[in-house]
Amino acid sequence: MTTGEPIIEVRGLKKYFPVRRGLIAGMLSREQIWVKAVDGIDFEIRKNEVFVIAGESGCGKTTTGRCVLNLTAPTEGSIIYEGVDLATLSKREMKALRPKLQIIFQDPYESLNPRLSVFQSIAECLQVNNLVSTQEELLERVKMAMEDVRLIPPEDFLYRYPHMLSGGQRQRVVVARALVSQPEFIVADEPVSMLDASIRAEVLQLLKELIKKYDLSYLYITHDLASARFVGDRIAIMYLGKIVEFGPVGRVIDNPKHQYTAILISAVPIPDPTLTHTRRAPVGEVPSPINPPPGCRFHTRCERATEKCSREEPPMKLVEKDHFVACWHHFKPSQWRD
Amino acid sequence: MAKPMLEVKDLKAHFFIEAGSVKAVDGISFTLERGETMGLAGESGCGKSTTAFAILQLMPYPGKVVGGQVVLDGIDLVQRSPEEMRKIRWKEISICFQGAMNALNPVLRIGDQIVEAIMLHEDISQDEAQRKMEDMLETVGVDPTRADNYPHEFSGGMKQRAMIAMALVTEPKVIIADEPTTALDVTVEAQVLKLIKSLQKKYNLSVIIITHDLATIAEACDRVAIMYAGKIIEYADVVTIFKERLHPYTEGLIRSVPSLLGSDHLVSVPGSPPGLVFPPEGCRFHPRCPIANELCAAKEPVFREIRKKHFIACHHADQMWGKDVWK
Numbered sequence: 001m002t003t004g005e006p007i008i009e010v011r012g013l014k015k016y017f018p019v020r021r022g023l024i025a026g027m028l029s030r031e032q033i034w035v036k037a038v039d040g041i042d043f044e045i046r047k048n049e050v051f052v053i054a055g056e057s058g059c060g061k062t063t064t065g066r067c068v069l070n071l072t073a074p075t076e077g078s079i080i081y082e083g084v085d086l087a088t089l090s091k092r093e094m095k096a097l098r099p100k101l102q103i104i105f106q107d108p109y110e111s112l113n114p115r116l117s118v119f120q121s122i123a124e125c126l127q128v129n130n131l132v133s134t135q136e137e138l139l140e141r142v143k144m145a146m147e148d149v150r151l152i153p154p155e156d157f158l159y160r161y162p163h164m165l166s167g168g169q170r171q172r173v174v175v176a177r178a179l180v181s182q183p184e185f186i187v188a189d190e191p192v193s194m195l196d197a198s199i200r201a202e203v204l205q206l207l208k209e210l211i212k213k214y215d216l217s218y219l220y221i222t223h224d225l226a227s228a229r230f231v232g233d234r235i236a237i238m239y240l241g242k243i244v245e246f247g248p249v250g251r252v253i254d255n256p257k258h259q260y261t262a263i264l265i266s267a268v269p270i271p272d273p274t275l276t277h278t279r280r281a282p283v284g285e286v287p288s289p290i291n292p293p294p295g296c297r298f299h300t301r302c303e304r305a306t307e308k309c310s311r312e313e314p315p316m317k318l319v320e321k322d323h324f325v326a327c328w329h330h331f332k333p334s335q336w337r338d
Numbered sequence: 339m340a341k342p343m344l345e346v347k348d349l350k351a352h353f354f355i356e357a358g359s360v361k362a363v364d365g366i367s368f369t370l371e372r373g374e375t376m377g378l379a380g381e382s383g384c385g386k387s388t389t390a391f392a393i394l395q396l397m398p399y400p401g402k403v404v405g406g407q408v409v410l411d412g413i414d415l416v417q418r419s420p421e422e423m424r425k426i427r428w429k430e431i432s433i434c435f436q437g438a439m440n441a442l443n444p445v446l447r448i449g450d451q452i453v454e455a456i457m458l459h460e461d462i463s464q465d466e467a468q469r470k471m472e473d474m475l476e477t478v479g480v481d482p483t484r485a486d487n488y489p490h491e492f493s494g495g496m497k498q499r500a501m502i503a504m505a506l507v508t509e510p511k512v513i514i515a516d517e518p519t520t521a522l523d524v525t526v527e528a529q530v531l532k533l534i535k536s537l538q539k540k541y542n543l544s545v546i547i548i549t550h551d552l553a554t555i556a557e558a559c560d561r562v563a564i565m566y567a568g569k570i571i572e573y574a575d576v577v578t579i580f581k582e583r584l585h586p587y588t589e590g591l592i593r594s595v596p597s598l599l600g601s602d603h604l605v606s607v608p609g610s611p612p613g614l615v616f617p618p619e620g621c622r623f624h625p626r627c628p629i630a631n632e633l634c635a636a637k638e639p640v641f642r643e644i645r646k647k648h649f650i651a652c653h654h655a656d657q658m659w660g661k662d663v664w665k
Binding site: 056057166167168169196197198199200201202204205223225226227229230250253263264265267268269270271272273274279280281282285286 | 381382493494495496523524525526527528529531532550551552553554555556557576577580581590591592594595596597598599600601604605606607610611
C-alpha cells in the first residue's frame with residue numbers, strides 16, 4: 001500500500017521539560033532538573049502509511065506527536081518534511097505549512113469551541129490561511145469535507161453547535177476540520193479513546209478510507225494495541241521517552257522481540273472468555289522520567305536483564321526485514337510463546 | 339439452592355429535571371449469587387452507574403429511586419431509612435467509585451481516609467483501626483509505610499488499590515466496582531483485575547463490575563448483563579454472551595471492538611443511544627436495529643428467559659440463532 005518513500009523523517013528528537021521548583025530550592029541548587037519526556041528517537045513516516053506510536057501513559061507518545069508538528073518546539077533533533085527541517089522554522093513559516101500538516105485531538109468534547117457552529121469550526125482553517133477567495137467557495141469546501149466524514153446532509157449540521165451533537169458526530173467534525181485544508185499528513189492523537197465502542201469502529205473505518213481519498217499519511221498515537229493493529233501499517237513501541245521496538249504492526253504484535261513489547265501485548269485483555277490467556281503484567285511501576293535508569297531503561301523491570309543492561313544502552317538494530325529492536329537480549333524467532 | 343446474595347427487582351431510578359424525567363434506570367431485574375462476579379456492561383449514558391447508586395440508595399440530586407426492590411440478603415434496601423442505610427453501607431455492601439483519581443480526598447492522607455471508614459462502621463479503637471488499615475493495604479499490594487502519603491503521591495494504579503482497600507476493609511459481602519480499570523494502562527489494569535479476583539476468592543465476595551470494556555468482562559466476570567438506554571436487554575453467563583448471544587445490540591457491541599489478533603471488518607451500530615427523557619416507544623433499540631419491524635416500534639419486548647439462565651428482551655430472539663444480522 002505504501003510506496004516506501006518517507007513523508008516525514010524524525011531524527012534524534014528530544015524534548016525536555018524544566019521542572020519548576022520553589023524560589024528557595026532554585027537558589028540553593030544550581031542545576032536545573034528536567035523531565036526527559038522524549039529522549040532521542042528516530043523514525044520515518046512513509047507516504048500513505050499509518051505509523052503508530054504506542055505505549056503507556058507518560059511514555060512520551062503525545063509529546064512526540066506535538067513535536068512532529070512543531071506545536072511544541074523540540075529541545076533537540078530535526079523533523080524533515082519536503083526537505084525542510086520543521087524545527088528550524090519560524091512561527092510564520094510554520095503557519096504557511098500548517099494546512100498541509102494537521103492534527104486530530106483526543107477529546108472531541110474539549111477540542112471544539114462550544115461557541116462556534118460546525119460551519120465556523122471547519123471554515124476557520126480556510127479563512128485564517130486565505131485558502132479560499134469567495135464565500136461560495138468556502139461553503140462548498142466545508143460541505144465537501146463534511147460529506148467526506150459522512151455528516152450527511154451537511155445542511156443539517158452546518159449551523160449546529162457542539163452540544164447539539166453526539167460524541168461520534170463531534171469527532172467527525174474534528175476530522176472534517178483537519179481534512180478541509182487538504183492536508184498530506186495528519187497526527188491523530190488517540191482519536192477514538194473517548195468514544196463509545198459502537199461508534200469507535202465507525203471512526204476508525206473512516207480514518208482508513210480517507211487515506212486513499214486524500215492521499216494521506218498518519219501518525220496514529222494510541223495506548224490501544226488492538227485498534228493499532230486495525231488501522232496501522234507499522235508500529236513503534238515507546239517506553240520512558242525511547243522507542244524500544246518498531247516494525248510492521250502484525251509482525252510486532254504476533255512476534256515481539258523486546259521483553260517490554262511482549263509484556264505489553266500479553267497484558268491486553270482478549271474479549272473471549274473461553275481463551276485461557278494469562279495476562280502478564282510487568283512488576284512494579286514505571287520509573288520517573290526525571291531520573292531514568294541508566295543503560296536500558298526497562299532493565300529495572302525486565303526479567304531477562306543482565307548486568308550489561310544496567311550499564312550500556314542497547315542500540316536500535318535490525319533483526320528481521322523492517323523490524324527493529326533496542327535490546328541486548330531480544331527474543332530469537334522461536335523464543336516468544338505466550 | 340441458597341437464597342441469592344442480592345436480588346434487584348424491577349428497579350427504577352429517574353432524574354427529575356426541567357425537561358421532564360430522565361429514565362436512567364427503568365425497570366431492571368437481576369440476581370447475584372454468593373461468590374459470583376457479575377458484569378454490568380453498556381455504553382456511556384445507558385444507566386449502569388446510576389444502577390450502582392440506586393442499589394446503594396445514594397442517588398444524587400435530582401435523582402430518585404421511584405420503584406422496585408433491592409433485596410440484599412433478605413432485606414429490602416429501598417425501604418430502609420437513611421440512618422439504617424448508613425449502617426448497611428460499607429458493613430454489608432460497599433462501592434469502589436469510578437475514577438480513583440477523583441474519589442479520594444486530596445487533602446487527607448491515604449491511611450487516615452481508610453481509618454475513617456473503619457472507625458465509622460466498627461466499634462474498635464484507633465490503634466486497632468490503624469493496624470487493620472495497614473493489613474488491608476498490604477493485602478492489596480500497597481506498601482503500608484506509604485499510608486502517610488497523600489493521594490497525589492500515589493500512581494493511578496496505587497490509588498485504585500487504595501480505593502479497593504477502602505471498600506474492603508469493613509469486610510462487606512457485596513462490592514460494586516464502578517469502572518475499576520477505565521483510566522488505567524493495560525499493564526496496571528491486568529494487575530488490578532488480578533487483585534480483584536484474588537480478593538474475591540479470599541473473602542468469598544459477590545462482586546458487580548460496571549464497565550464499558552468488554553475485555554474486562556470476558557476476563558473477570560461469571561455472568562454479564564448488557565444494558566441499553568436504562569434497560570437490561572440481555573443477561574446470561576459470560577460464555578453465552580460472547581459465544582451464543584442473541585440480542586442484535588449485544589452482537590453489534592461485541593463485534594465493534596477490534597481484536598489484538600487482527601480483524602478485517604468491524605461492525606458499527608448506526609446512530610447513537612437515545613435521550614432518556616422521551617425514549618423511543620416499543621423496543622428502545624429499534625431505531626438502530628437492523629431487524630426491527632412494526633412490532634418492535636409498537637410494543638416493548640418482555641424480558642424473558644429464553645433458555646436456562648439466559649434472559650433477553652427482543653421480539654426476534656427465537657429467530658436469531660446462527661443468524662448474522664450485521665452483514
